[in-house]
Amino acid sequence: MTLENSPIEQKVMAEINSGRVRLRSKYIYLAEKLGFASVFIFTVLLAVLFFCLVLFYLKTSDNLNYLSFGSCGLLAFFESFPYLLVITFVLLVFIAGFIMKKMEISYKKPFSYLALGLAGVVILFGSALAFTDVADHIEEVAYQGHPAGRLFKPFFRGGLDERNRGLAGRVLAIEGKQMAIQTPRVVKIINVSRIENKVLNTIYPNMFILAIGEMKKGVFLVEKIKLIDPEEIPMTLRGIDRQFSGQTPPVNFPF
Amino acid sequence: MTKPNLTDEQLVSVIRESDKELYGEIIRRYQEKLSHYLRKFIRNPDELEDVLQEVFIKAYKNLYGFNIDKKFSPWIYRIAHNEAINSIKKLSNQHLSLDEQEWEIVDKKMDILEKVSSKMEREAVEKQLFVLKNKYREPLILYFFEQKTYEEISDILHMPVNTIGTLISRGKKRLRDKLDKKYDIRK
Numbered sequence: 001m002t003l004e005n006s007p008i009e010q011k012v013m014a015e016i017n018s019g020r021v022r023l024r025s026k027y028i029y030l031a032e033k034l035g036f037a038s039v040f041i042f043t044v045l046l047a048v049l050f051f052c053l054v055l056f057y058l059k060t061s062d063n064l065n066y067l068s069f070g071s072c073g074l075l076a077f078f079e080s081f082p083y084l085l086v087i088t089f090v091l092l093v094f095i096a097g098f099i100m101k102k103m104e105i106s107y108k109k110p111f112s113y114l115a116l117g118l119a120g121v122v123i124l125f126g127s128a129l130a131f132t133d134v135a136d137h138i139e140e141v142a143y144q145g146h147p148a149g150r151l152f153k154p155f156f157r158g159g160l161d162e163r164n165r166g167l168a169g170r171v172l173a174i175e176g177k178q179m180a181i182q183t184p185r186v187v188k189i190i191n192v193s194r195i196e197n198k199v200l201n202t203i204y205p206n207m208f209i210l211a212i213g214e215m216k217k218g219v220f221l222v223e224k225i226k227l228i229d230p231e232e233i234p235m236t237l238r239g240i241d242r243q244f245s246g247q248t249p250p251v252n253f254p255f
Numbered sequence: 256m257t258k259p260n261l262t263d264e265q266l267v268s269v270i271r272e273s274d275k276e277l278y279g280e281i282i283r284r285y286q287e288k289l290s291h292y293l294r295k296f297i298r299n300p301d302e303l304e305d306v307l308q309e310v311f312i313k314a315y316k317n318l319y320g321f322n323i324d325k326k327f328s329p330w331i332y333r334i335a336h337n338e339a340i341n342s343i344k345k346l347s348n349q350h351l352s353l354d355e356q357e358w359e360i361v362d363k364k365m366d367i368l369e370k371v372s373s374k375m376e377r378e379a380v381e382k383q384l385f386v387l388k389n390k391y392r393e394p395l396i397l398y399f400f401e402q403k404t405y406e407e408i409s410d411i412l413h414m415p416v417n418t419i420g421t422l423i424s425r426g427k428k429r430l431r432d433k434l435d436k437k438y439d440i441r442k
Contacts, residue, residue, distance in 0.1 A: 026319040094303035
């Protein structure tokens with residue numbers, strides 16, 4: 001069989017010569033490549049930023065401090081864990097991995113190596129970024145009502161929300177077995193009847209406390225309490241300052 | 256430089272920039288090779304011709320998507336491979352048959368059986384080769400019957416070179432096991 005005038009060649013060349021089959025423009029490929037690369041870089045940068053924000057949250061909120069109570073603090077730890085930040089971070093890493101897998105060069109190495117490399121890069125740069133004040137700035141902008149900053153507000157909310165199992169804040173007043181605690185949301189009255197007097201005697205107004213316990217009939221019943229340096233929970237401290245604008249609200253003990 | 260002296264990559268460059276008529280040369284260079292490859296997936300000659308034509312049309316349309324610094328052969332084989340897979344999905348009643356040259360490869364290189372001679376043995380090998388999972392069958396076919404290197408298969412199937420080696424060796428073992436179990440054809 002001679003291939004010079006094979007039917008397939010004739011048919012294909014007829015399609016090409018008639019103009020029905022045309023070359024796709026080289027700019028489409030260029031745009032595709034640039035688009036892919038841009039989305040990939042943007043996703044990796046976001047993943048780096050979110051890893052930095054996760055570290056920032058753990059470092060500045062009350063979350064990790066609950067573990068200092070041992071296993072009793074686990075519930076408060078899980079309650080205040082930055083799920084939204086972590087899920088977003090994991091999602092971004094997955095999206096970056098997916099895009100990387102679709103890239104033309106990625107098949108040359110096993111995907112597990114590339115995924116490990118990607119995770120390593122994100123963790124390394126995210127950790128390095130955590131040493132800068134980028135996350136502080138983002139938190140500041142988020143609560144200033146800046147349109148772009150507002151996007152980040154939900155990610156910090158977990159660090160300032162009211163909790164049922166833990167509590168961190170400034171002592172406003174003490175009366176008998178009740179304490180008024182200024183948290184980033186409200187002034188909360190807590191019941192410390194389960195706490196020994198020798199511990200309670202070390203606590204005075206304006207000090208910062210960290211407590212674990214449970215909500216019963218609308219009252220936070222403290223199981224364990226300790227003093228904490230406000231510098232260890234700067235996110236909580238800033239939250240209180242923002243919420244109360246430096247004012248000390250009046251306290252009414254219910255009992 | 257005359258067109259027979261041009262490499263595939265040089266030809267593509269000229270076709271893209273100035274002379275689309277030269278695409279006929281690409282078709283002549285690859286028609287037989289791709290037809291041979293596609294025959295491992297599609298037996299019906301009409302269907303095969305349609306798929307082959309589609310491969311050349313797709314390759315032409317996407318010529319700017321080819322990176323001129325790489326080899327052209329794995330690129331066009333990848334298009335053929337994708338078209339073959341699409342075609343297999345549409346037609347489930349396909350079956351594979353090998354020619355005499357390929358039986359020699361099975362005997363000498365594939366090391367599945369000592370010598371595949373009887374009609375029954377040949378049918379058994381063909382059937383088992385065809386029902387082998389795609390991920391094993393594709394590298395086996397490309398390596399043994401299309402004489403591609405691991406590097407080229409890696410470019411065609413978009414898999415790491417090490418994985419290709421593993422799949423070929425596992426594919427051979429699976430084929431041997433299947434033949435042992437189902438047909439009691441032993442070395």
